[in-house]
Amino acid sequence: MSWLPDNFVHPVLVPLPGSGHHLRPIREADTPLDYPAVMGSRERLWTIYGPAWGWPAATMTYEADQADLLRHEKEIAVHQSFNYALFDAEETALLGCVYIDPPERAGADGEISWWVVDELVDSKVEQALDELVPQWIAADWPFEQPRFLGREISWSDWLTLPEHSDA
Template sequence: MRWLPEDFVHPVLVPLPGGGHHLRPIREADTALDYPAVMGSRERLWAMFGPAWGWPAATMTYEADQADLLRHEKEIAAHQSFNYALFDAAETALLGCVYIDPPEKSGADGEICWWVVDELVGSEVEQALDALVPQWIATDWPFEQPRFLGRETSWPDWLALPAHPDA
């Protein structure tokens, strides 16, 4: 399935309004920051993503996370899917992620979801991310029918949708 135009260039740095935080494509080298962020928020993340993705498992190891990030890095390079990490300005903390994927379910041309670490739930940073993502997708991505999972479409509703014909 070709889900992005051949000449599409993905953004490499996306500042959050208010300064101090930005998004960039995740890399395997980010494991030391990603693993504690994910596992420190694992119960809430499992409630969000577990039924759909089986992630993050309670038994996920550092090495499994590293392999997952390497897979993401390769998928980003091949424009198969995208995982943007949310960082502080100095990239000393990974604070969440934004996933931009080809559609698995009918009715969309891209599926987008995101999360922040538990400590940022309800914060100005989360509010800035919540405001930024739909605007960023509309401005910088070539989707006509993006689906925002866990936002406009609940995860249970998404799971009940028919599969995308190309998925």
């Protein structure tokens, strides 16, 4: 039933080469850093994720974000899906996220997407993340056909694909 092997152990800390930043699984306790990161980049994030996920809504409250992060934390614990937050070295700023999800659409065994806050668009940190994610997925995750949403396939094209079936 699981989309990952039973013995799979997910990474708990992933350094971002050359930047002093790192990825780690997001937790409910990260809400004070996540909420301003998301809402500060909300308009751009909506253009990426809005049509597919309806996120982040303009009316999203701190409490709604906190509930979302608790859900993510619980999903990570049972390997239903993964949300890795991008942090500075001291974890004083959340600067983006990487989502690793079971496939919703046919033709992949994992669906991966990521974003950075507006201030980091076109920065060296974003470039490092763009380079890291596909390499990290290939090296540390058990996917044979990962799909990189918004990268190798547009979100609009992804929405037209048939739904994934476990048949």
